[in-house]
């Protein structure tokens with residue numbers, strides 16, 4: 001069956017590039033993050049890519065895309081945000097199967113503070129707590145599905161606030177519940193340098209992970225350019241690729257950000273718009289998708305199925 005799918009991919013996937021998005025690869029399953037792959041799941045996913053696809057570095061893939069020379073079943077692996085488990089859990093598996101990857105890092109979280117969304121999830125995950133006080137209202141946490149649902153509601157509620165007020169709201173929730181912060185989840189500059197030294201491509205993902213669209217152009221420019229410069233200083237390598245935070249074209253960023261990225265010395269930028277990319281797509285608006293299936297055959301079918309989508 002996998003062989004048939006590989007053939008289907010060869011026929012359907014000519015000059016189409018699949019770029020996969022990951023965030024974390026968990027050492028152990030986490031009931032608050034059932035959709036994040038564990039090391040075990042990521043291992044067979046990467047083995048499947050090695051056996052039935054053609055994993056490429058982003059640089060190679062872009063070169064082929066622009067010259068219409070992409071090999072069949074071409075795929076790139078990318079990670080967003082800069083989680084430490086990219087280095088400690090994912091990288092050894094990538095190395096084992098010889099799969100290149102790109103990790104896009106929001107540099108404002110490289111000094112010990114966690115991202116606001118992880119802080120929310122952690123607050124709702126505390127097993128020693130049966131209830132939380134949320135803006136004065138006592139809320140029962142219940143079982144894992146209910147905790148996930150509650151965390152999701154708060155993530156949606158705070159997502160489109162400006163950075164300052166958003167962090168202030170999360171701070172208030174921690175204070176209201178006398179909650180203790182989780183240990184750092186993201187890589188520090190030394191760890192980023194270590195990951196870069198393994199050959200993993202490091203890309204920029206702004207400083208504070210804002211919704212770029214709601215910021216004035218000058219602030220967008222700071223976020224984009226300064227994250228690039230910081231990462232170049234930390235890794236001592238040129239940073240050539242960018243990922244838009246949240247990443248939906250029109251909703252999270254617009255042509256202002258695209259123009260800034262284009263004029264800041266980047267070679268490409270990835271979105272979270274679902275799909276595969278063809279030579280006709282702008283390299284500053286590359287599409288991606290998340291292979292969320294935790295069963296091998298479904299995962300493979302879904303990867304091939306992407307080729308039916310319009311580029």
Ligand SMILES: [Zn+2]
Nearest residue numbers: 080081245246
């Ligand atoms: Zn991100």
